[in-house]
Each structure stands twice: as structure tokens, then as C-alpha cells.
Amino acid sequence: MRQASKAIRKHILALLSDGHFHSGETIAQQVGLSRTAVAGHISQLADWGLDVFKVKGKGYRLERGFPLLSxxxxxxxxxxxxxxxxxxxxxxxxxxxxxxxxxxxxxxxxxxxxxxxxxxxxxxxxxxxxxxxxxxxxxxxxxxxxxxxxxxxxxxxxxxxxxxxxxxxxxxxxxxxxxxxxxxxxxxxxxxxxxxxxxxxxxxxxxxxxxxxxxxxxxxxxxxxxxxxxxxxxxxxxxxxxxxxxxxxxxxxxxxxxxxxxxxxxxxxxxxxxxALDLYADKRIVLQMGEKRFSGIDRGVDASGALLVETQDGITRFHGGEVSLRGN
The missing domain is CATH 3.30.930.10 (Bira Bifunctional Protein; Domain 2)
Known part of the structure; x- marks a missing residue:
């Protein structure tokens, strides 16, 4: 994104974050663009997830205002x-x-x-x-x-x-x-x-x-x-x-x-x-690793962060990046 567009969208986001109505004309004057150009920027922000709506005669407003990160x-x-x-x-x-x-x-x-x-x-x-x-x-x-x-x-x-x-x-x-x-x-x-x-x-x-x-x-x-x-x-x-x-x-x-x-x-x-904070401590879990499924009891983790699972064959270690986990 070009720096100019970034600055304009940052300004528009700051204006709208108060949760009040802002007319397209007022926003256009503040950012130095036409109302049509402002509408384009707001449309892009909406596509990116900004919950903004427009009311004729009032302008643009967010569904819920919020304090910006600073x-x-x-x-x-x-x-x-x-x-x-x-x-x-x-x-x-x-x-x-x-x-x-x-x-x-x-x-x-x-x-x-x-x-x-x-x-x-x-x-x-x-x-x-x-x-x-x-x-x-x-x-x-x-x-x-x-x-x-x-x-x-x-x-x-x-x-x-x-x-x-x-x-x-x-x-x-x-x-x-x-x-x-x-x-x-x-x-x-x-x-x-x-x-x-x-x-x-x-x-x-x-x-x-x-x-x-x-x-x-x-x-x-x-x-x-x-x-x-x-x-x-x-x-x-x-x-x-x-x-x-x-x-x-x-x-x-x-x-x-x-x-x-x-x-x-x-x-x-x-x-x-x-x-102490393990969601599945001592509970039966199912792990999917590729096409393979493993079932066992969650017995915590070792010093490398591997998950310890008790199966009929004893304790098996699983490492991150390979496994998805859910309660059985």
C-alpha cells in the first residue's frame, strides 16, 4: 500500500473510531480528497473488516466506536x-x-x-x-x-x-x-x-x-x-x-x-x-497427525515442550507443528 493511502486510511480510521457520524464532506476536507475518493477508501476499510455504515444526510459511522491502539x-x-x-x-x-x-x-x-x-x-x-x-x-x-x-x-x-x-x-x-x-x-x-x-x-x-x-x-x-x-x-x-x-x-x-x-x-x-493450566490434563484426547490418529491420556509436557500421551504402549511424545488436538 502506498504511503499516501496508508496515511489517509489511518486518518479516516481515527475520525470514525469515536463512534459518531462524520459526513463525507467533512472527512473529504480533512484528508484533502473528493467525497468520491473518500468513499473508495471507506469501502476498502469495510472490505478489510471495519464495521462501518452510511446514513443519507448524516454520513459514516462505526457500529461500535473504540479507542485506537496508541x-x-x-x-x-x-x-x-x-x-x-x-x-x-x-x-x-x-x-x-x-x-x-x-x-x-x-x-x-x-x-x-x-x-x-x-x-x-x-x-x-x-x-x-x-x-x-x-x-x-x-x-x-x-x-x-x-x-x-x-x-x-x-x-x-x-x-x-x-x-x-x-x-x-x-x-x-x-x-x-x-x-x-x-x-x-x-x-x-x-x-x-x-x-x-x-x-x-x-x-x-x-x-x-x-x-x-x-x-x-x-x-x-x-x-x-x-x-x-x-x-x-x-x-x-x-x-x-x-x-x-x-x-x-x-x-x-x-x-x-x-x-x-x-x-x-x-x-x-x-x-x-x-x-497446572493444561486444558486436557489427565483427560483422554485424540491427536491427528497427517493421516494417522492417536488416542490416549494427556500426561503433560516434557522439558522440550513435547506433549506426553499415555497409550497402551506407554508414554509417547508428540512435538508441535505436527499435531492437532481435541478432547475425545
């Missing part, structure tokens, strides 16, 4: 915890894709803990290439950079570790009963609340550059949005919509707290904590 606001909530780049973009194909581009281009001096957020993702992804659908203003979608000098093998269990960090952050908002589904989903009241997507750049035997992608449902009413599976959101659970900037800062702080120890010691020190 890098300055997130930094204020972070305080002096750590210096890092907090970047908020209005529209990106995918925050993971954007972070991978920044790694590949080396045009920026990336530091551990740098983060990029997007209000709108036009091509968000989950595991196995599935799309990640998120209503504009109703979710947190972001990616964090973290490097592992000891290479790819030292990242074993990273997606599980990130799930723990998210659950810890949620406690600060009154969510005490979030659970984890191996290897990278956060559940609330038996339904998916958030997902983690880890991607890696780098050569074998060299420093691994990881992209930690997180998508979290903040206000995604299940009677309005079909995201392809049963889902939960924080607003329904808490009875109010939490401040997304404060929530973003809390998750970032939690990740900054967990990741240094993980980088040095691996996942081993965190196994007991993860098992």
Missing part, C-alpha cells in the same frame, strides 16, 4: 520496565509478515522485545496457514521479535512459554481461570480466547530470529462473529471492554519477564506451571 499510550502503561520499539500500524497484511520483512531487510536495528501492532490485518494467519479473523477494534494482534543465539534448537517449547506469559498478564485484568491447549492456544471457559504463531528466520547453526505472533479476542461477541470455531472474548467474560493499550502493555511486560529465563534455561523450569 504506541504512546502503551509506552505509558509500560513505564520504565524496558526500552523497546513499540510500533502501531493502522493496516498490515500480517504483523508476523511485517516483522519478518524487518528481519530480512536488516534496515532496522531490531532489539529483543520490539513489537509491531496492527488495528487491521488483511491477511492474518494462524497455525497450518489458517486465516486469523479479527474484528477491527475488537482484538489485539501483534508480533514481538526475540533472538536465540544458540539457534533453533534452543527455542523448543517457545509457543507454550508464550501461552504462560499471556495467562499471567490476563490475571492483572481479573482473568484467573484461563487455560492452555497444547501447543499454542489460550482458552477461557472451554473456548478459544487467543492463539500464538511462532515463525523463525535464520540459518541452521546460527542465531535464530523468532517472530512471536499473538492474536487475542477482546470484544468479539459470538452472536456477531463466526471465526470458524467456538471462541470466547474478554468483554463477555469481564462484563466490560478492557483498555486494549493497558492490556497490550501487560502482555508485553509478561513476555519481557519470561523470555530471558527461557532463553538461558529452556522450557524445563516452566513445565509444572504449564501443566
Amino acid at each position: 504506541a504512546d499510550s502503551i509506552k505509558r502503561h509500560l513505564g520504565n520496565t524496558k526500552r523497546a520499539v513499540i510500533d502501531v500500524e493502522s493496516v498490515l497484511p500480517s504483523t508476523n509478515t511485517e516483522m519478518k520483512k524487518r528481519i530480512a531487510s536488516k534496515r532496522e536495528d531490531l532489539e529483543n522485545g520490539d513489537v509491531v501492532f496492527a488495528e487491521i490485518q488483511t491477511d492474518g494467519r494462524g497455525r497450518h496457514g489458517r486465516s486469523w479473523l479479527a474484528p477491527v477494534g475488537g482484538s489485539l494482534t501483534f508480533s514481538m521479535y526475540w533472538s536465540f543465539p544458540d539457534g533453533y534448537q534452543s527455542m523448543a517449547g517457545l509457543s507454550l512459554l508464550v501461552g504462560l506469559a499471556v495467562c499471567d498478564a490476563l490475571k492483572e485484568f481479573g482473568v484467573e481461570d484461563a487455560e492452555l491447549k497444547w501447543p499454542n492456544d489460550i482458552y477461557l471457559q472451554g473456548k478459544k480466547l487467543a492463539g500464538v504463531l511462532i515463525e523463525v528466520e535464520g540459518q541452521i547453526g546460527a542465531t535464530a530470529h523468532s517472530v512471536i505472533g499473538i492474536g487475542l479476542n477482546v470484544c468479539v461477541p459470538d452472536n456477531q462473529y463466526d471465526v470458524g470455531q467456538p471462541h470466547s472474548d474478554l468483554a463477555s467474560y469481564l462484563g466490560t471492554i478492557p483498555d486494549r493499550n493497558a492490556l497490550a502493555a501487560e502482555i508485553i511486560k509478561s513476555l519481557w519477564s519470561y523470555l530471558p529465563k527461557f532463553t538461558q534455561q529452556g522450557f524445563g523450569p516452566f513445565t509444572a506451571y504449564w501443566e
